[in-house]
Amino acid sequence: MFKSVTLYTNKLKSLKRFYMNLLEWDLVEADNDRFTVKVGSSQLSFVESERPYFYHFAINIPGNQFSMMKYWLKDRVTLNREEGRDEVYFQSFDADSMYFEDPAGNIVELIGRRKRDLFGDLTKESFIDISEVGVATPYVTEVGELLQDNGIPLRNGTEVNPDELNFLGKDDKFVVLVPLHRRWYFSKKQSEVAPLEFTVNEKTFKIDVEGKIETIEEN
Template identity: 50%
Template sequence: MFKIVTMYTNRLQELRGFYENVLEFQITEAGDHYFQMDIGESKLVFKESEHASLYHFAINIPGNQYTLAKLWAKERVLLNREDGLEDIYYARFDADAFYFEDPAGNVIEFIARRHVDKWSDFTIESLLNVSEVSITTPFVKEVGEQLQALGISVSGHVSIEPEELNFLGRKDTFILLVPPKRRWYFSKRMSVTSPISIQLTNGKSITVLETGELSEE
């Protein structure tokens, strides 16, 4: 679903140093006010902004490399914990996941779906794609209806729940639609209305403004 995801930050250079030097992600494009990374079949862009933003996003990794990926991550970052645990199994997705944060506080999840295997050591080349991207907005119901009109259906709920975390998508890629001031799982961070641009693999584009309103292209 995700071809290019563009997020915004007022800590651009710190984030570039973190992703390039700590996580050793490959920077494929960069300028004075942005940088872009390949995340498997997806691209993730950070653009400079005057305002702080906060996001949650997940990256799909092979299920059989989960233990190797966790060891790889623990050599580089401090894993987040929830109720004393540093990872979790999601029965709904038949997947294992762990979480950590970047210098801007963005909550990053590596999720390993057990039905997906790749026979190699875990490296950056093991990243499959962007799995989940958060949209935080006070207009949850309205934005949810717009996303459904674009063909992105609700998963797990009958309809959009304005006060809850909503999954929209299918298989292993989802938009997480959530209201402000909701705590992200495995984090003390609260969701914050933040601008974001998403280019979908079907050619359509979504832009969420700083106000939380959504526009389509």
């Protein structure tokens, strides 16, 4: 679903070192004010900004490699905890998750899908693709309606709840749409507006600094 995701940061160099050197993701391209890394079949870009921003996004990994990935990851980052736990099982998604923060404070989730296996050692292919992108906005209803009108369905029903967390997408890839000031799970941070872009089904969706959305057709 997510062909590419673009986020903004005032810690560009630190993030580049983190994702290339610590997580060992392949660099696709780089310039003075941006870089892009490969996350399985998706691409993740960071663009330099004057203001600090943080985001929540998730990466799909094979369910049978969850424990191996956790062991590998704990040598590189500190896992976030919630009520004393550093992982959680989501029955409705049949998936296990662990969370950590990068140098810019982005809340990164690795989701082990129990119905997706990859046998053998951990490799770069163990990062399957971008699974979730969090969108925090005061315009939850408007954003949710535009996404649905452009072929991204609400997981349960057709009317987004402007006061709660909403999943829009299908299979194991979702836009996580939330109102402002909602605490992100496995963190102490509350959701706030941050500009971002993501490309799905040859359409690019842009969220501006006010939390409003627009679409741009890909050529």
